[in-house]
Amino acid sequence: MKTKITLSGFAGTGKSTVGKIIQHRLNFQFISVGNYSREFALKEYGMTINEFQKKCIDEPELDSLIDEKFKKECNSKENIVIDYRLGFHFIDNAFHVLLKVSDEKASKRIGLDNRNNEATSAEAIKYRNKVMKTRFQKNYNIDFTNKNNYALVIDTNDLTPNEVADLIIEQYQKQFAVNSIPSINFHLWQPCNMRCKFCFATFLDVKQEYVPKGHLPENEALKVVRKIAAAGFEKITFAGGEPLLCKWLPKLIKTAKELGMTTMIVTNGSKLTDSFLKENKTYLDWIAVSIDSLEEENNIKIGRAVTGKKTLSKEFYYELINKIHQYSYGLKINTVVNKVNYKDNLATFIAHAKPKRWKVLQVLPIKGQNDNKIDEFKITDAEYMHFLNTHKDVETIVPESNDEIKGSYVMVDPAGRFFDNAAGTHNYSKPILEVGIEQALKTMNYDFEKFRKRGGIYDWNNDKNQDLREEALKA
Numbered sequence: 383m384k385t386k387i388t389l390s391g392f393a394g395t396g397k398s399t400v401g402k403i404i405q406h407r408l409n410f411q412f413i414s415v416g417n418y419s420r421e422f423a424l425k426e427y428g429m430t431i432n433e434f435q436k437k438c439i440d441e442p443e444l445d446s447l448i449d450e451k452f453k454k455e456c457n458s459k460e461n462i463v464i465d466y467r468l469g470f471h472f473i474d475n476a477f478h479v480l481l482k483v484s485d486e487k488a489s490k491r492i493g494l495d496n497r498n499n500e501a502t503s504a505e506a507i508k509y510r511n512k513v514m515k516t517r518f519q520k521n522y523n524i525d526f527t528n529k530n531n532y533a534l535v536i537d538t539n540d541l542t543p544n545e546v547a548d549l550i551i552e553q554y555q556k557q558f559a560v561n562s563i564p565s566i567n568f569h570l571w572q573p574c575n576m577r578c579k580f581c582f583a584t585f586l587d588v589k590q591e592y593v594p595k596g597h598l599p600e601n602e603a604l605k606v607v608r609k610i611a612a613a614g615f616e617k618i619t620f621a622g623g624e625p626l627l628c629k630w631l632p633k634l635i636k637t638a639k640e641l642g643m644t645t646m647i648v649t650n651g652s653k654l655t656d657s658f659l660k661e662n663k664t665y666l667d668w669i670a671v672s673i674d675s676l677e678e679e680n681n682i683k684i685g686r687a688v689t690g691k692k693t694l695s696k697e698f699y700y701e702l703i704n705k706i707h708q709y710s711y712g713l714k715i716n717t718v719v720n721k722v723n724y725k726d727n728l729a730t731f732i733a734h735a736k737p738k739r740w741k742v743l744q745v746l747p748i749k750g751q752n753d754n755k756i757d758e759f760k761i762t763d764a765e766y767m768h769f770l771n772t773h774k775d776v777e778t779i780v781p782e783s784n785d786e787i788k789g790s791y792v793m794v795d796p797a798g799r800f801f802d803n804a805a806g807t808h809n810y811s812k813p814i815l816e817v818g819i820e821q822a823l824k825t826m827n828y829d830f831e832k833f834r835k836r837g838g839i840y841d842w843n844n845d846k847n848q849d850l851r852e853e854a855l856k857a
Contacts, residue, residue: 385460385564385616387554388469390526391481392511394488396543397465400481403547404463409839414465415452422448435513442521460616461839467514470531471524477554480532481546485511487539555830562830563792565617565838566610567648570603570634572596572796574623576650577690578674580720580759582748585623585796587808592797596623600630606798606814607634611641613819615792617842619646619670623796626653632662639665644842646670648716651702652688659709668842669706670714670741673699675723676731683722684759696731703735712842713737719769720745720759726769732776739840742770743782749807780837790832792823802827 387404389397398414405412423434438444453472456464470478483491485504492507518526529535534553538546555562572585573596589596598606610618618638625631626649639645646668654669674686676696687693706713715737717728732740744766747756763783770781789804800811804827811822833839 385462386456386473386476387463387550388473388476388478389463389465389481389550390467390469390479390532391538392483392488392514392527393507394485394491395481395483395538396491396546397481399543400546400550401463401465403543404550407547407551407834408463409461409834411459411462412465413452413456413462415448415467415469416465418452419448435510435517439513439517439520442517445517445521467526468518468522468524470526471522477534478532479550480527480529480535482535482537483539563790563828563833563838564615565619565842566615566792566794567619567621568606568610568634568794569621569623569796570597570631570794571623571625571628573627574650575627575652575688576624577685577687578718579685579755580718580745580752581685582746582751582803583621583623584751587750588795588797588810597628597796598798600633602798602815603630603634604637606794607637608641609814609819610794611638611643615643617644617646619648619668621648624650624653626658632658632665635662636665639667644668646712646714646842648672650686650694651699652694654702654705656705659705659711663709663711666711668712668714670716671699671702671706672716672718673728673731674718674720675726676728677723677726680722680726684720699731700734707736714739714741716741716743718743718745719761719766721761721765722759724761724765724769725772727772729773729776732773732778737778739780740776740778741780741782742773743787744784746784746787746803747806748803751808782836786832786836788832789827789829790836790838792826792828800826804829 387410389401391397398416401412401414404410419434423429427434427437429437449468449472452466456462456466456469456473464473466473469476485508488507489504515525515527518524534550536546536549569583569585572589572593585596597603607618620631620634625647631647635645635647644667645665647666648670649672651671651673674684675681676699678693678695681687681693703713713735715732715735717740719742745756745759745761747760766783770779773779787803788806789802793801794814795801795810798813798815800814800822801808809827811825814822
């Protein structure tokens with residue numbers, strides 16, 4: 383999966399401005415080789431960028447010094463947009479873009495940008511560009527203006543920076559639509575030991591028609607995980623049903639982690655034992671616990687109870703959270719706001735739990751999944767906002783309304799098929815093991831912008847906690 387965008391072009395094409403817009407919209411890091419070169423020239427030699435570029439012709443080792451620095455830095459990172467004329471040559475696994483502009487337009491842009499000590503006339507810019515092109519051809523035997531080096535070439539003369547960014551993002555997402563959303567939820571297990579009445583992923587239809595046991599055999603589930611990793615997904619969340627009912631879940635987690643993915647499970651917590659926490663510390667990064675209420679009466683009404691009858695106590699949840707922290711797993715809490723719990727106040731509990739993310743979802747009607755019971759749990763937008771306002775001071779809260787949920791998750795069902803809920807029902811692909819990831823994904827309706835806007839991209843790398851986990855076990 384390509385998670386880098388490089389921007390090349392002559393002076394005045396708007397690389398830095400466009401790069402910063404893309405940075406904001408895609409939540410990428412922005413790196414500017416041009417800005418670094420200006421600062422380097424001034425600090426080390428007291429030169430303007432124009433003077434420094436002339437110096438580089440006679441001293442090509444200066445170019446090599448800068449290029450080696452950024453080649454190493456950019457190739458070691460993901461989710462970056464880079465203002466770098468030679469990015470197409472030095473940066474691997476990236477979407478390369480060339481921006482073009484006339485010398486006259488470039489002159490006006492640079493003049494408005496108030497770049498001190500930088501020649502801004504059209505003639506000066508034309509000369510500067512000529513020197514630059516000659517320099518790179520001499521030093522590297524490459525022509526950075528050759529459009530064949532790029533996936534996209536844009537004439538920016540009559541476009542605003544926002545319009546240029548729109549074109550780049552559109553083409554980037556279109557070209558990599560197969561896996562532009564970097565995380566995936568694998569609902570590997572249809573059976574569940576709780577009976578949540580609003581559940582929007584019951585998969586009774588899947589069990590009845592495709593997998594009578596409610597899941598794939600172990601070897602096929604492992605193959606699905608390997609296919610997912612090979613397609614370039616960065617994070618995988620194992621969900622259900624209740625995934626901890628799956629005896630080979632640890633094998634799936636280990637396989638996913640060894641193939642380079644960040645790993646997470648979503649669980650109701652009832653089966654989350656000390657032995658599981660200890661034995662999976664090496665390969666499991668995150669644990670998401672579904673907690674809708676701390677009131678036993680509410681949980682009985684909701685069905686958030688084992689066999690629909692035995693609830694987990696408030697004390698149980700507090701102890702469970704403490705155990706997860708003890709082993710230094712990344713903690714996430716999921717809460718579905720519905721007619722029963724929208725007046726609850728979980729602020730004290732969340733303050734104690736300190737989750738890195740508290741996902742607060744509006745209860746979602748899905749045709750074919752929860753039709754029979756959803757009416758008694760549906761809430762208005764005002765009721766949903768009441769819950770959010772009650773917890774407005776919680777810094778880690780991540781709200782997700784019905785509209786934000788639909789179409790913004792890449793999901794795989796217990797039969798090993800992609801599915802989406804964009805139209806308020808489950809739309810299934812053909813099995814991944816039958817047609818492959820790319821072909822199966824083409825029939826899905828996933829919206830990268832929705833994914834991004836709901837906060838789907840965040841720092842999910844939890845490897846830094848590995849040492850903490852090991853220390854906790856020694857204690």
